[in-house]
Amino acid sequence: MLNSTISIESLQNPRIKSLVKLRKSSERRTQKKTLIEGCREVERALEGAHPIDEFYICHKLLNPKSLSLISTYANKNEISVYNCTESVFKKITYRETSDGIIARAPLIQCKLTEISLSKCPLVLIAEGIEKPGNLGTLIRTADASGVHAVILINSKTDLSNPNVIRASMGSLFLLPIIECTTDECFSWLEKNDIRAIGLTPEAKQLYTKNDYTLPTALMVGSEDQG
Incomplete structure (x- = not known):
C-alpha cells in the first residue's frame, strides 16, 4: 500500500498543465523530462534503474499489479504520488485506454x-x-x-x-x-x-x-x- 498520495481534482492544476506541455518535443527538451505511461513501461524503467521523479495515478483505472509496483518503489524512495480524478488523468494520458499509471522522468541521456x-x-x-x-x-x-x-x-x-x-x-x-x-x-x-x-x-x-x-x-x- 502507498504511504500517502496527493489528490489532484482540477484540470487547471499547474502540475497537470506542465505535464500536458510534455506532449511537445520542444517542451520535453526544455524541461528535460518525459512521460512514461503504462505498467509495463514503468516496470521496465525501474528494472533499468531509470530515475523517476513523480507518479501520477487514477485509482479508478489502476490495477493491483500497477499499485503494487509503484507502492514498493515510491515508499522506498520517497517519491511523490499524485492521485488524479479520471477526467484529470485523461487530460495527461496519450493512450485511448490506460491502466492508470504515468511516471514523470528525466530524458534518457547516455554517452x-x-x-x-x-x-x-x-x-x-x-x-x-x-x-x-x-x-x-x-x-x-x-x-x-x-x-x-x-x-x-x-x-x-x-x-x-x-x-x-x-x-x-x-x-x-x-x-x-x-x-x-x-x-x-x-x-x-x-x-x-x-x-x-x-x-x-x-x-x-x-x-x-x-x-x-x-x-x-x-x-x-x-x-x-x-
Whole structure:
C-alpha cells in the first residue's frame, strides 16, 4: 500500500498543465523530462534503474499489479504520488485506454564513453529513422536479440516521444541508447575495434551468415533509403 498520495481534482492544476506541455518535443527538451505511461513501461524503467521523479495515478483505472509496483518503489524512495480524478488523468494520458499509471522522468541521456562493452559486443546503428513507431520497434527487437547497445545517428525523431516508448514496450530503458554524429560513431567503432556491417534488402548474403564471435555493429538506414 502507498504511504500517502496527493489528490489532484482540477484540470487547471499547474502540475497537470506542465505535464500536458510534455506532449511537445520542444517542451520535453526544455524541461528535460518525459512521460512514461503504462505498467509495463514503468516496470521496465525501474528494472533499468531509470530515475523517476513523480507518479501520477487514477485509482479508478489502476490495477493491483500497477499499485503494487509503484507502492514498493515510491515508499522506498520517497517519491511523490499524485492521485488524479479520471477526467484529470485523461487530460495527461496519450493512450485511448490506460491502466492508470504515468511516471514523470528525466530524458534518457547516455554517452558513447558510458557503454560497458563485453568481449564480443553486438551493436545496432540506426541512421535517419523518421517514425517514432519504427524507432521503438527497432529498439524492442534489438533488446530481444541480445544487442548490447543502440546508436542513433542523425535521428529524425525524438527518443523521448511517447510513441517511441510505447512501441519499444519499455525496452529503451533496458539497454544503452546513444545519440551522436556519424564521425563520433565511427571514431568509437575504430577505437573499440568493432567492425561495421551494413544491412540492405538487396544484399546477397543473409545477416545470419556473419561471424558474431567478433565485435560487430549492424547498420540500418532510414525508412526511405534503407
